[in-house]
Amino acid sequence: MLNASTIRGFKRGEINLYDLVAVGNPVYDEIITPQVRTEGRILSGCSTNACLAAKRLGLGRVALIGCIGKDYERRFRGDMSMYGVELPSIKLSEETGGFRLVYDSKGDRTLDVLGIAGKISPEDFPSKCLDAKVILLGPILNEIDLKFVKFLRESSNARIFLDPQGMVREIGSKGRVKHRCDRRIAKALVRLVDFVKPNENEAVTLTGAEDPFLSARLMVEWGAGVGIVTLAERGSLIYYCEKFTRIPAYKTLAKDPTGAGDIYAGAFISSLLKGKSVPNSALFASAAASIKVEYTGPDFPLDCAEVDGRVRKLNRLQREFNP
Numbered sequence: 001m002l003n004a005s006t007i008r009g010f011k012r013g014e015i016n017l018y019d020l021v022a023v024g025n026p027v028y029d030e031i032i033t034p035q036v037r038t039e040g041r042i043l044s045g046c047s048t049n050a051c052l053a054a055k056r057l058g059l060g061r062v063a064l065i066g067c068i069g070k071d072y073e074r075r076f077r078g079d080m081s082m083y084g085v086e087l088p089s090i091k092l093s094e095e096t097g098g099f100r101l102v103y104d105s106k107g108d109r110t111l112d113v114l115g116i117a118g119k120i121s122p123e124d125f126p127s128k129c130l131d132a133k134v135i136l137l138g139p140i141l142n143e144i145d146l147k148f149v150k151f152l153r154e155s156s157n158a159r160i161f162l163d164p165q166g167m168v169r170e171i172g173s174k175g176r177v178k179h180r181c182d183r184r185i186a187k188a189l190v191r192l193v194d195f196v197k198p199n200e201n202e203a204v205t206l207t208g209a210e211d212p213f214l215s216a217r218l219m220v221e222w223g224a225g226v227g228i229v230t231l232a233e234r235g236s237l238i239y240y241c242e243k244f245t246r247i248p249a250y251k252t253l254a255k256d257p258t259g260a261g262d263i264y265a266g267a268f269i270s271s272l273l274k275g276k277s278v279p280n281s282a283l284f285a286s287a288a289a290s291i292k293v294e295y296t297g298p299d300f301p302l303d304c305a306e307v308d309g310r311v312r313k314l315n316r317l318q319r320e321f322n323p
Contacts (some may be wrong), residue, residue, distance in 0.1 A: 014236050018086075019059040019273055020266075021129045021158070022047035023148075024138035024166065025066040025097045025117040026076060031296060033103040035255040041098055041114070042077050042297040046138030046163050049259040049298070051085045053266030059273065063132075065089045065125060067118035069096030069141065079298070088126045093118040097140055099177065101258055107232065109257075111169075111177035115290050122151040137193070138262065139166030141177075146188055153192045160193040162224075163265050168198070168205040179205040191223030197268075199261055203229045212237050213244060220302040226278055228268075230261050236286060237296060240278050247282045248317035250290035250310045258286040263292040263300075266306070283318060287311045 025046030031038045040083035047064055054062045063086040068076045070092055080087055098114035117147050120143050129135075135158045137144055143166065152160060167189065168181040179201060190196050196219045198206050212229040216239035219227035226241040235249040267288035271281035287310035292300050 007313055008145075018061045018063050018126055018132040019063075020051065020054050020136060020269055021065065021088075021132040022051050022136040022138055022184050023065045023120060023125070023144060024048075024136075024214045025120070025140055025143050026064070026068055027077075027097040027099065027140055028072055028114075029098050029258070030114065031256060032101065032257050033256050033296075034105050036296045038296060043076070044259055044298070045097070045140055046161040046165060046262045046265070048085075049138060049262030049292075050136050050138055050163075050266035050269070052083055052300075053263045053292075053296055053302055054270050055084045057270040057288070057304055057307070059270050061086065063088050063129060065129065067091045067093045067114060068096075069093045069117055072096040083298070088129055089124050091118055091120070091124055097143075099140075103257070107254075107257065113141070113171055113175040113177065116141060117143065120148060122155075123281075125151070130158070132156070132158045133165065133273055134159045134161055135141075136160075136265060136269065137162045138265070139164075141166050141169055141171075146185055149189055149192050156229055158194070161195040161197070161265060161269060162193040163261065163267040164189070164196065164198050164206055165202055165261070168202050179273060181205055183208060187222045190219050194225045194226065196224045196226070197228040197230065197261070197265055199230045200232070202279075213239075216244070218309055228282065230258075230264060230289075232257065236264070236282060238278065238282050245279045245282070246318070246319075247279070247286050248314050250287050252290045252294055254293040256296040257293050258296070260289040260292050263302070267302075283311050283314050284308075287314055 026048040027045040028041035095115040097117040100112040172178040207215040216227035236247040264285040268285035271284040
């Protein structure tokens with residue numbers, strides 16, 4: 001498990017086949033916000049968006065493992081090839097995962113299921129991917145289970161980053177998604193990973209704590225090295241080495257918040273792999289996420305120069321957050 005030295009210990013020059021392997025089903029979503037409405041379904045998903053962010057921010061080899069339906073397979077493979085994301089193991093399902101996301105004027109959203117892809121098992125994870133520097137777990141609807149995470153922990157020396165959004169969801173009446181999880185399983189999952197990053201609502205479901213400070217601390221007490229809770233326009237909160245750090249959000253016009261947390265994860269990992277500290281990586285991630293909310297879909301213009309410029313502005317705010 002992680003401590004301060006091992007988190008900082010992503011050494012340049014280490015021999016790894018992949019910098020990042022993301023596990024989780026890609027989705028094609030319909031998105032409706034007060035500002036935008038997609039024409040049909042567009043590429044999204046936690047693992048997918050994190051891979052896109054990592055590639056655009058300069059990581060070398062980035063791979064995605066998941067299930068895609070026969071209906072979108074050709075389009076998906078074309079999209080991933082265009083964006084430079086490798087597909088070492090993609091399993092075919094009867095249908096492609098996806099949601100219809102509708103946001104109201106307050107930013108609250110509903111998710112209605114458009115399709116459910118298959119489960120991901122240890123047999124679907126190629127041995128060549130076990131040498132990755134970081135493995136991101138980004139399920140969208142329970143396609144990853146505790147057995148799979150145990151397999152990774154026992155078989156790989158990679159750092160494991162968990163975005164638990166798909167592990168705290170279940171399908172309610174008429175296909176609407178609601179938050180729910182078994183906390184005994186949640187504790188067992190968190191114990192096996194190095195980083196955990198829910199958003200505020202997911203953190204409540206995961207830990208049972210309404211206070212994000214308590215949620216972040218509980219995740220570390222359960223066994224994670226770093227607990228992160230993202231708080232939308234209020235930034236994010238990190239608990240690491242028995243210390244809280246508040247990370248401000250970059251003020252911008254949010255047209256579509258879909259995928260902002262996914263970009264946060266991909267940017268955070270990219271920064272860590274370039275040798276930055278946990279707090280500085282979180283600042284970088286916050287700045288990167290602010291770019292994503294200005295756009296809808298996978299074609300967001302993310303680059304290090306723009307992110308670094310926003311980080312410089314956030315640095316001034318962070319000194320006010322953490323006097």
